[in-house]
Amino acid sequence: MTHPTMTPMRFNASGIRGQSFLLKGIATLIIAAGAAIIMIPFLFMLSTSVKDHAQLRQSPPPLIPEAITTVEINGQEEPLYQVNIDGQITEMALVKNRPGGKGLFVDPARPDETHELVIADQTALTHLEVHWENYPEALRQMKFNKLLLNTLLVTFVGMAGMLFSCSLVAYGFSRFRAPWLNVLFILLLSTIMLPSQVRLLPTYVLFNKLGWVDTLLPLIVPQFFANAYDVFLLRQFFMTIPLELDDAAKIDGASPLQTLMYVILPQARPALISVAIFHFLYAWNDFYEPLIYLHSPEHWTLAVGLQTFNALYAVNTNYIMAASAVMILPPIILYFLAQRIFTQGVVFTGVKG
Amino acid sequence: MQSSLKPSRLSLARRESLWAYAFIAPWILGFIIFTVGPMLASLFFSFTEYDVVSSPRWIGLKNYTNLIHDELFWHSLSITFRYAAIALPLGLVFSYLIAVLLNQKIRGINIWRTVYFLPSVIAGVAVALLWSRIFDARSGILNPFLAQLGIKGPGWFSDPDWAIPALVIMSLWGVGGNIIIYLAGLQGVPTDLYDAAKVDGATAWQRFRYVTLPMTTPVIFYNLVLGLIGTFQYFTEVYVISSGNSGTGGGLGGPARSTLFYNIYLYQNAFRYFHMGYASTMAWVLFIIVLGFTLLIFRSSDTWVYYEGQLKGR
């Protein structure tokens, strides 16, 4: 085992503090700039969620939800423009298109007087129009409340099962020597190397024989038997924990299980939080498996329900965005809360031995 | 006290092995119940002609030989390789650097972290629709923005040459998951190492190069292996984006088969062409390829991955 070597070099100790402040400043700037770029698509998503179908059609789509201002002329809604007639600026409505890119404009106060002008030279008027009702409507259409319950059940029970089983299995793979252990680990990893499409039908047949189709069981029960992703991650983390801690525990008379629970797991808190968050995300957004196993809409999870807006002829983008926006709240809140535990995590003071 | 008084070394090793198997037992059980059956079934199918509605018909290695002569097999493999070659390194480095940045003790760092994490939380369907719109050459927002900078934006998802770059950009937006893993790794670096380095007068760069980087190699390794496995099986994003294509857009894998990733072609064989046997063959060929690369990475890990708590004699 080799420690990363620290070759003694000559450093200017007093310059470090100044350097560190400058670096932090630069870092903050870069972070902020990156965050701004990252947020743009997200803002766009929010903006799309409060538009109606007419507004969705505008191209390019404005970041702030606008709608074309119209005025009623002779019983029909006509778009309003700001027109320039001989230097005078007034507002007129476009009532008819004429050949050559021109159009007939009328002053709403004097609808019988028409002016023929070039449309491209005028400016269409828009106003802010926000359709907050998209949110309750989208949630109603996808039967949010019922699906939320299903999703919470799948997510949290699965998470418990995953944490339980993956901790055990990762511990086994990282803290022991045994014949064929390496082979078994590669076997574990190999289970995710085979494209899942070809296992889909046989797995469905299996669950059907168990009678689990159209229940939440196929999504929950397998979590209690560990999975490659989380075991692998936990194993990597466990392997960064010094063996001296294990030895100390053993000397104190701890069994391997106790070592796991009282020595390893507390040290691996950031990793445990990470896998918990990942599992949450995965279970929350996964629609691939639920789509196959869940038949009745009462059993659907939120991610499956979201698909109802993606119908053959009518993609209701605004509802999809609204529902998705609501769906990101629980994971984000969870992540934000988890941060506290995350950073409190490991302040390792070291064991000299 | 049970173990320490036993004189025989063999027994000690045996005891350790038994503990190991005991802890791994949950996975082994699950593997036997849920996984090995379907996996072996698909291996069997790869030697058959199987259209799902009738029984599989044994044809030996015919699927495998047909695969070698299938132009679309090579085409989809090359697309997948090219994507992996770009997206994997970019994603790994990009997310690592961001994680390092986000590891600072700056006020409000939790909020910044949440912002970077946000994209990976959004449901796949919404992400695909969102980016389809952003990238769209006619009705999107990226090209008008580029136009303001004087650049004529390409067709992105409707241009066979630009579909893959668009997918890469989209995947970089969603690296939040990788960032979390790196953050966890960075958090796990013992602070006394940094203290010692500071005492020795190391600059920030030197602390990074000689403490941070080596100590986080375990999580780099993790992201590399899983990243490899993931990019080779790239499917969902492409599926959602191009399955909306009408005939003129070339359908799934379009435009003009420029996004016909390996798993997409596999999916089509399995569920659209009723060639489940052939699809299984494709799956196992990919399996061999990915396994090969993974083993290579594992083998190389002894030279560059550092574990504080690594057991001798593994």
Place this chain on the structure above:
Amino acid sequence: MKKNLFNVLTLLVLASALLSACAGAAPATPVEKVKVVIFVGMGTGTDPDQVDAQNKLAEKFNSTHDNIEIEFLIVPHEEYATRYLAMLSGGNAPQLVGPNGISSVAEFFDTWEDITPYIEAEKLDLSDFYGPAVALNQYPDKNTGLPLGLYPSYLYYNKDLFDAAGLDYPTHDFEDKSWNMDKLREVAMQLTVDKNGKNATDADFDPENIVQYGYDDSWDGMRGTLADWGAENVGRPTTSDYKTAVADSPEWIQGLQWVSDGVWKDHFIGSAEVQAGRDSAGVDPFGPGTTGMFYSHTWYLAEGLHDLTFSADIAPYPYNPKGERIARIDADNFTIPKDAKNKQQAWEVMKWLTSPEIIVDVCRIYGCIPARKSVQAKFLEQLKTDYPGIDYDVIFKSIDYLDKPNNEEWIPEWGKIEDALNNGLSLIYSGEEKDATKVLTDSNAEVQKILDEYWASH
């Protein structure tokens, strides 16, 4: 601490497992009603409004039938293939599948039951159905289902754009042979306008800044686009014995070149980029008012024809260069999977759905013309209320000009050939390739290879 948590959670899981096991076990009530599950998702029917309407329809059936209970199983459209195949391989195939277009009937052709014995057993009278509608379900070795609805095709045109260009509307006279593809091109070019108001016939026309296109046919694939050009096998890229590929017939090449020139030379058809723009904005080609003529089917009425901000009408599709008119058709039916249980009951439901009393309601949900002659008057009244002001004759007359062999009908390796051909179409629309001869020659070679492989093992 963790142990307690684990215990509680283990109990939770066991509890839920028990609960669901109980729920899945034998129900308390004696099962008298046979359940007929109707798998919806291969075609239309998954929109939330449609889901509600279908559930109401189910209530109507269930309240009037003692021995059969129907349930609409809504499957999100993206997943229809995986879910259907999963249910088949799992042994719980649905009793009915639909509404199925000819294409999804073709896609899963081998899984359908032949209903000919059912028809013959009760000597069902099919005379009230449109002859062509029945024929569309008739294949060499099976009849796939009773006809539900038809979707003839014709041109939707934007009257305001015609007015603005100073053009006469397309003729509604089906016998007028001067309305052919050349005339269509001429009219379309004059309807294609750039941002300065110049149309495509003008020397100063700016193809980089087109604001309005004259013609669009982007919602169909290669077979649909080229069926109307009158090749010997019309909409089928193979000969009738399914052994030889004919995608490179002179008529198909002529048709595809017409399209290619329309996109890249004369600029009256929008390219793939233009269409993608509409798709991601969630709009159809016609609704925003930026297309002069849109070639589509009756199902477009349900989606596009009610929010219009301009006047529109419909006109017959033009004659092709061979002097014949072919207006491709779509048709929907319900099918019964071979492997389903209770197929007799499924047959009963199929008859009910296509019965004269119910067929109009069903067609209203899906947007098709009922395939029964006797309900035409009733349906016409419905049309007049839903879509006032269009020439309904065009809809009904267009049925007579349907494409046979149909552009969606089954051929061996249907999915694979479909993808091969649409790849060719995508090459043209994306501009990767503009020469129709080259595209179709290559595509045809690919199709022939697929056919040869198929016949080698069948």
